[in-house]
Amino acid sequence: MDKLRVKIDGRTILAAPGKTILEVAEENGIHIPTLCHLDGLRDVGACRLCIVDLYGQLVTSCTTKVADGMEIGTQTETVRAYRRTILELLFAEGNHVCSFCVSNGGCELQDLACELGMHSVRVPYTYRRERVDATHPRFLIDRDRCVLCGRCVRVCQEVEGAHTWGFAERGATVRVITDLAVPWGTAESCTSCGKCVEVCPTGAIARKGASNAEMRKHPDLVAELTERRARG
């Protein structure tokens, strides 16, 4: 198939049709921050951190396919400012207390603060109060640390096929649930495969027994799995 010609941050790049802006950028060494995106899972464009400028419109690079002649800005001043504001909103809505988190030092949210240059959160913190669900024998979920990226929901549906994780409620009260909002340990559909633990970008879903800053996750597992499956 003919290659498309696109311009990213002033650089002219030849891209294969059908690829997303994010894929093309990554292939060419141009980094775009992401959170809900994960190689191997369907993209939903929920976190909005991968927004890029496309002719003055802001689009999520994970869901927008390249087209011939596109001119894309991944680091414009507006894009960077909006990403930072969105990140502040994420920090403000949860209790992301890094100092005593299992994922301290291995957290995608923590890394994003460094990457996007977030010095302080200008909106008041919400201080959510959700109970930790530690009913599962091997895993637990601390919803106060959840960023609602939906990776757990998608990996459970698309890769494991168990459909244990889902969303409940809407607006500010939206949360991830297991089965019909039962304690995780009693969710009959759960196969205890642990994929949700590996893809969770923060310390929200964790292995029991991991102590402060001990949890290291392996989100690449999904891409590997899907690739191997595709190879058959």
Added chain:
Amino acid sequence: MGKVKVATVWFSGCAGCHMSLLDIDEVLIDLAGRVEFCNSPITDLKVFPEGGVDVTLVEGAIGNEEQLELARTVRAKSKIVISLGDCAVTGNVPALRNGIPPRELIEEIYGTSRTTNGALPYEVVPRLLERVRPLHEVIPVDYFLHGCPPPAGLIAKAVLALLDGKTPELAGADLKFG
């Protein structure tokens, strides 16, 4: 040129940030020549200088009325205010009490605990605020040093830059919380 006046204050926090400040090793010697330490929990000067200071490093979140008042004094009398560490920057651990009414908290901790005599500290000690706030929710803050505690090197980097009259370049790994 006179010495640069530096103060540090300690609000709701564990003193770890001050420990980290003392941990900057030989830079302390450099600082000793260029800095006049004014009020600080690690010196014997307990009153914030009337005449004001150049830089104040603030550890801890704002949790009670006394801290709120002192924070305002700090802002009024400091040219530069720095939030030192996650408690000042985000509220961190002290803010975990947010959402629990202060009265319930006090009654649980001082009233029903086995190790206390049931006397509730309402009178003598400063009253708790309804919720613990990061410093910049209360006063404007100029720089933020992340970390629990902030690495000694980060503190040294920021303070030395300011002493040289430069803006501290805080980016990348400098902004790591926790």
Added chain:
Amino acid sequence: MAGRLEVLVCSGGACMSSHSLEMKEELVRQLETQLLTDEVRIVETGCMGPCQHGPLVLVYPEGVLYKNVAASDVAEIVTEHFLKGRVVERLLFRSETADQIIREHRSIPFFEKQMKIVLANCGAINPESIEEYIGAGGYEALGKAVTTMTPEGVVAEMKASGLRGRGGAGFPTGTKWDFVRREASPKKVVVCNADEGDPGAFMDRAVLEGDPHTVIEGLAIAAYAVGAQRGYVYVRAEYPLAISRLRSALDAARKLGLLGERIFDTAFSFDIEIRVGAGAFVCGEETALLASLEGRRGVPHPRPPYPSTSGMWQLPTLLNNVETYANVRHIIARGSAWFASIGTGESKGTKVFALSGNVRNTGLVEVPMGTTLGELIYDIGGGVPNGKKLKAVQTGGPSGGCIPVQHLNTPISYETLKELGAIVGSGGVIVLDEDTCMVNLARYFVEFTASESCGQCVPCRSGLVRMLDILDRITRGEGSMEDLALLEELAHTIRRSSLCGLGQTAPNPVLSTLRYFRHEYEAHIQNKTCPAAVCAALFVAPCEASCPAHVDVPAYVAHLSNGDFAKAFDVHMKTNPLPGICGRVCYAFCETKCQRAQIEESVAIRDLKRFMADYAMEHKLAGPKPVDRNGLRVAVVGSGPAGLTCGYFLAQLGYEPVLFEALPIAGGTMATGIPAYRLPRDILKADIDRIVKAGVRIELLSAVDDLEQLFAEGYAAVFVATGAMKGQTVALGETLPRGVVTGVEFLKGIHVDGGSEVGDEVVVIGGGNSAIDSARAALRLGAKRVTIAYRRARADMPASPEEIAEAIEEGVEILDMTSPVGVVGGERVEGLRCASMAAGPFDASGRRRPVPSDRPEIVLPASMVIVAVGQEATGELLRSAGIEVAKGGLVVVDPVTMRTSRPGIFAGGDATTGPATVVEAIGAGRRAAVAIDRFLGGPGAFEPEERVEVATSYDEDAYTQELDRAVPPMADVRTRIHSFAEVRGRFAKEQAMEEARRCLHCDRKQTEDGACCESSAAEAAGATTR
């Protein structure tokens, strides 16, 4: 037999909730009793439109429309109208302007400017009868399309019509159809979006309930055009009546073969299913709707892919709104050229709007695109009720924006409203009057969208909550200017980075109110006031908040109710030292916001004040004691209400104020301009004497012409309150004969210069209070005939309605829409030539501008012509002192500190605002005294005093049911026009106490029990110092 009469009973949702069905049953019974069953046919129809006035009954063949018909009215209609042919007039509509009864429903202004295409059958046929629908031309278009047109031809026709999506976005419908038609898939779907969710919008519901077949026919034509086999109507579960009527309509259509296999014996087969939504607002968004249709969680996904390429079950899907589909059959039947001839350049056809809010005729209306907002609100909507002023129009629901009153001439179209920061949207139009707080309104919509956000994407889910939090703080008076900046930044971030239309448009209410009403946000933040007196945390009570002098009305009224008249007087003197004057001539802004009006009428606050002031005068009460003298002298130039008040409060603060008055009499306009029958001169004198006793010196006949000289004489500060004393004129000719005077000169002549000759016939030009004063004064000076010529409509007269009514009662004739063009006469005036005016476009104040009509000029005979068209300040004194004076002679001052550009010189009252009211000048005078005190090193405050709620000593519950507002005795109209004695009388003591007890005590704030408030005050202070 077919029946002599056809009686249409509205069974739209609104009329049904006003018991139209019970009324209909009674009608059936009455017809049976009167043996009229064969002669009268009853038809239950869908919504007729003027929902405010339901239940509605329309009687054919006459076309008589009855409103507010209760079951108890039915017997009268049946016996009088149906049997005797006498229309029951008391149940008819009345014309707002001419005060006439309107029989024929098409002449009711509400219907006159409407054009019904989408709603053609709504309210005209029985929605449950497919025969009636077919009888009205139904399914002709479908037949025409499938038997005589190609799908391409149908699409081309839709494109040519210029129809655009009525769901809100306004995407060209034909183009969308073309996209779907061009998809190669053998299976396609058409979907009707009936998930109407905007608060206050009910047009889709009305169409489905009133004319379901029109939607079915539209869907079928669309399916034929794009090549779809299945259709879905996604309708919210909250619309059970719509669902049941649609369901029976589908059954009826299937029975006649209009749905199903081989429709009209062609190869075209198509059927429709209803899918009931659970009422999530976000499911109105097309991708979320499709997810919900498939049975998944109703959350949107990013586009592309668009539904036209991959929609339901990944099939090419055509998705349009109810109203869009309802247009289709008309376009096909009557042709695209006909449709395109209606509307504006880019916006064709009509639009259905749901009118709600502060408008007389709430309901459902359909107008051609290009109709102006003013026509929609005034001509069709009947304007704003209760004498309130229009402030803005909110269009497009939570995604829309507010359009302020100065844009009433805007023709409605997708483009024009977008330019103004609003949208046509689905068609919700909320009319907002002066009592609307725009910050609170924006807060309401953000609260709605925050709770309706699907929670998937971060900016919308988390950002809207943060915006709501900031708006909450602002409405509580705890916001900062940094908050406002952050609010705007969040709004832009959410608008540009959210996933779907809900988030992208949710900040619009905030952005549009910030665009036009930023000053209201700033008032909440900087002055801690809510100008509309809505945000309860920011005021004592609505009456106090709306009083320019901030008199603590609830406190003194409570004292009056207890019989503590002296205490009431003391409360009043704390903020307003002119109770006798205000008890007579105050505009009583307090009464316009009085919550008692929700029960019957506002408390008679001004009459209560008058009672209290008279009591104080008769008992020689002096008011609160001043503090010790500090020896500083302050000069006050002018002895009007601003000067007197400023002087009084300076004396209270320990200063020695000296008032300089150029005239031989103190009081400013109150002495020169207000006739004694409204303000007796002994009352004026009593109020001024009390101020003099409090330590204010007044130097009469002492014009000040050099402000700097005052400083040289040792005055520490100067307050300039010289008023707006120059009468404005209108162009009546080069040289004017004798007998033409300004209202200012005329009124001053009566009370200051002594007497005026008026002759027999006096014509007054103008519509304000000074025009009414001049007219009534002229009567009292012996004029036999007094006429007021006013160029606009009577309803637009700025004079108070009460004054106008009293003037008419006294025999003053008002000729509105009459504009003077010249005088007749030689040396002395003999008449006034006037042109007849017609109502033109709307001006910035929301009133119709008068334009010359084609009617001939008239000449009013006149022995005297009084020009009372307004007054202006000259600003000479200040300009000569080098102080900044704006256009129109108004002194430029800081509204809070009252400072002019020269330190030490302050100004207030009419000199800075132009002609305003006594009480506004009083407020300014007090603010100036406080500002001067601060300037001179004082605390700038009176004794700090916590406000105390006044306890009452009567049974408050006994006064919560409906009670008549007390009316004071009035002088007999036959005698009063011969003298300048006071017209309005005074309450008796018992009457005053009873009236005071009607107060609802809005000042009593409920405290939340159990809430920990140990340090909330300190924290609030913390938030504001940021």
